[in-house]
Amino acid sequence: MLWIEDQYDLDLVETLSRELSLTTTLSKFLISTGIEDLAKAENFLNPKLAHFADPFDIPGMIEAVNRICQALQKKEKILIIGDYDVDGITSTVIIKKNLNALGLAPFHVTPKRKTEGYGLTRKVLERGLQLGAIDLVIALDCGTNAVEESVFLKQQDIDLIIIDHHQSKNGKLNQAIQVNPHLHPDNDEPWRFLCTAGLAFKVVHGILKKLRKEGVKKAFEINPKEYLPLAGLGTIADLVPLQNENRILASFGLKYMHTDSAPGFHALLEQSNIPTNTTIGSEDVAFKIAPRINACGRLDDPEVAISLFLNSSIPECKELAQKMNDYNEARKRIESDLTKDALKQAEELFADRPAVVVCGQGDHWNPGVVGIVAGKLANSLGKPCIVLAKSGNEYKGSGRGVKGVNLVHALDHCKQMLTHWGGHPAAVGLSLNVENVKIFADEFVKVIDDETGGSFPEPTIRIAVTIEQEELKGELLDELNKLGPFGQANPEPIIALKNIRLAHEPKKVGSGDHFQFSVNNGNRTISGIAWNMSDRIPPTNKNIDLAVKLKWNLWNGRKSLQMMLEDWRITD
Numbered sequence: 001m002l003w004i005e006d007q008y009d010l011d012l013v014e015t016l017s018r019e020l021s022l023t024t025t026l027s028k029f030l031i032s033t034g035i036e037d038l039a040k041a042e043n044f045l046n047p048k049l050a051h052f053a054d055p056f057d058i059p060g061m062i063e064a065v066n067r068i069c070q071a072l073q074k075k076e077k078i079l080i081i082g083d084y085d086v087d088g089i090t091s092t093v094i095i096k097k098n099l100n101a102l103g104l105a106p107f108h109v110t111p112k113r114k115t116e117g118y119g120l121t122r123k124v125l126e127r128g129l130q131l132g133a134i135d136l137v138i139a140l141d142c143g144t145n146a147v148e149e150s151v152f153l154k155q156q157d158i159d160l161i162i163i164d165h166h167q168s169k170n171g172k173l174n175q176a177i178q179v180n181p182h183l184h185p186d187n188d189e190p191w192r193f194l195c196t197a198g199l200a201f202k203v204v205h206g207i208l209k210k211l212r213k214e215g216v217k218k219a220f221e222i223n224p225k226e227y228l229p230l231a232g233l234g235t236i237a238d239l240v241p242l243q244n245e246n247r248i249l250a251s252f253g254l255k256y257m258h259t260d261s262a263p264g265f266h267a268l269l270e271q272s273n274i275p276t277n278t279t280i281g282s283e284d285v286a287f288k289i290a291p292r293i294n295a296c297g298r299l300d301d302p303e304v305a306i307s308l309f310l311n312s313s314i315p316e317c318k319e320l321a322q323k324m325n326d327y328n329e330a331r332k333r334i335e336s337d338l339t340k341d342a343l344k345q346a347e348e349l350f351a352d353r354p355a356v357v358v359c360g361q362g363d364h365w366n367p368g369v370v371g372i373v374a375g376k377l378a379n380s381l382g383k384p385c386i387v388l389a390k391s392g393n394e395y396k397g398s399g400r401g402v403k404g405v406n407l408v409h410a411l412d413h414c415k416q417m418l419t420h421w422g423g424h425p426a427a428v429g430l431s432l433n434v435e436n437v438k439i440f441a442d443e444f445v446k447v448i449d450d451e452t453g454g455s456f457p458e459p460t461i462r463i464a465v466t467i468e469q470e471e472l473k474g475e476l477l478d479e480l481n482k483l484g485p486f487g488q489a490n491p492e493p494i495i496a497l498k499n500i501r502l503a504h505e506p507k508k509v510g511s512g513d514h515f516q517f518s519v520n521n522g523n524r525t526i527s528g529i530a531w532n533m534s535d536r537i538p539p540t541n542k543n544i545d546l547a548v549k550l551k552w553n554l555w556n557g558r559k560s561l562q563m564m565l566e567d568w569r570i571t572d
Contacts, residue, residue, distance in 0.1 A: 197234025
């Protein structure tokens, strides 16, 4: 592991510290995030809702808002179709709640992963259109590449609005109103990297702005802040860059999440063992809340999660949250079995190749969890990995990449073998006929080999700040947390402690895969935990360097500083 240590312009550190009344350490942390401007630093440290840009700055927003307001005026029938992940589910709930509050009762359907596939498919459309005489379809977190489906709706004289943030393979659709920042040139706009939940929030803002201008009474009775917990949840879970408007959504979403009046949130927090009397952290969303929501879609029942957020009955919400927890536990078991099989196959067939394509069938080869497994394999093996599970006469799967590889471009070279594909540079979904699996695997590996030369950059760890042992105190973590919420493009800073000795012999804990260690800061001993590193326990008789993250450990009402080990090395 290569350690890369951030370098600082000391004059800039001094300027930030003086002008914004910051400590030197916090100024260094800020610079490590890429902020080198006083105004940007101020906005970053103190995000405000007033910093949101006008929603109508986003291309397509005026047309989308006008069409929805027309539907409100005429009491038209609306069908909402959202993806089955957290972003799609929160987007669906935001739009549906807002339309409900304005006097409409839109229908909604969410694709069933196993039988209807991803996105705005003909199958999910036909199911949705059976609910009534639909005038307008709103597709959320899907539909950007639904060429045939948009033509089908046009033939039925049904209008289509697509609110999405996925990359387009064919450009803009002539048969739809589209709100998708990625269909337009990048001019560094603050809304550029909004996920669909963020875009849905902007749509609601636009609707309310237009209706208030027109004097519609109901619009003044709705506070857009009530949608922030959902928008923040979708933003953090979808791993979009937590910068600009995404940072505002994440910050205020977390702030209001534990005070949300909807019983669904409270039931979900309780089931996730998250206290409601403190501000929820981004890691709570990433590791506790989001997996429970995603588990519903992965196991083919996303309606459970949507019902939770729409339901007003406390007992029913508790029951739904319990069901989501059960799904998540089942997902963990399936994922564990699939990971073992996939890793074995990868090591046997792709050990000396620059990419991995594994496939299988059976109970634990569930298309709903292949994305998680692909991510684990990519992280473990250090190369792009695609995991495919048999579903009928097809294989459906997901791919996860590594630094320096664009999976969308790679799949574009293999598209003639695929029945469906799409996604982001680092994460894709795909499907293909059974007979094409072998030839696709060979072609995909060849494309990766041609583009990378079969080698990838050495794994690195970025050190934000190096500190002395005596600086290892709770005050340092308080400083660091001012940079949160952490996530994509705003990673939690890693701190280095150099040329030190451990206070005690490390001790294996749990199943034996982890170990505890400790460092003396001059006044007291600070403990730490190393997850899944028991095969690399550092010595106590040599000077070492530690790369750690800092956390608060809450136990039995007590709060203490704790280190999370990222890496260690013998001091040079």
